Amino acid sequence: MRKAQRLDFAIAWTALCLTPALACAAPAPVHHVALPADPLGSPMWAYHAARLLSDAPVVFDPRVRLILPTIAENQHQFPVTVDARSIPGVQRILVYADLNPLTLAVDYRPLHAEPFLSLRIKLDQRTPVRAAVLAADGKWHVGSAWVDAAGGGCSAPPVGRVKGDWAQHLGEIRGAAWRDGTATRLRFTVRHPMDTGLVENIAAYNLETMHVRGADGVDLARMEIHGSVSEDPAFTLLLHPIKDGPLAIALRDSDGREFTATIGPQSRPTQPHD
Secondary structure (H helix, E strand, C coil), X not given: CCHHHHHHHHHHHHHHHHHHHHHHHCCCCCCCCCCCCCCCCCCCHHHHHHHHCCCCCEEECCCCEEECCCECCCCCCXXXXXXXXXXXXXXXXXXXXXXXXXXEEEEEECCCEEEEEEEEECCCCCXXXXXXXXXXXXXXXXXXXXXXXXXXXXXXXXXXXXXXXXXXXXXXXXXXXXXXXXXXXXXXEXXXXXXXXXXXXXXXXXXXXXXXXXXXXXEEEEEEECCCECXXXXXXXXXXXXXXXXXXXXXXXXXXXXXXXXXXXXXXXXXXXX
């Protein structure tokens, strides 16, 4: 090996060895606005608040209704409902679990919609589950609850992988939309394995974005979706279409595949829905 080649190899090897140490030594994110004390006493509260809630003021607010079981019977399919309709001017809703390896589940933007969201997520252990709501006052309003979970929700293979039929049904969307007071309630499910990348020999593969548009093509709601959302995701939204007519759903996953569906309004759901 020539001298120059040996030098390049030595530099590359040194950088490779030092990278993990440098990563561990990297400073944690800092929230530059004083954070309130966490009523749940989570060891990860300040870290995730700095990482997810930028530098906006944060308040714990009972008006953020977080509706969920306190014990997870199924850590792969844990139901969470967020209702922030008592807070005016809601711009974003984050749903996340402090102690999940994939913390953030969704970042929801109710553009022409009520600040209401129902979904299912995975839980990897006992953890605080939180809904953070960014309102017109520029503050994050947070609701939180401890949930007991046996663990493994993020690190076990999805059922579709075990059965082997997931590819045949990938991207199938089923749903219904009906009037609910002054809003249109939309509930739909989409077949997708939502792989976290934490299962041996199964790479991360999940839905990433969702758009719901009205009959006039206007975005009613947008969502960023992450791997901690449950397999075969199910969502319930309360929308305010500007024009009567069918709703268009468009999703895109981490492989660039796109899935679409059109759901027409009906007088009432054909099956019980949340």
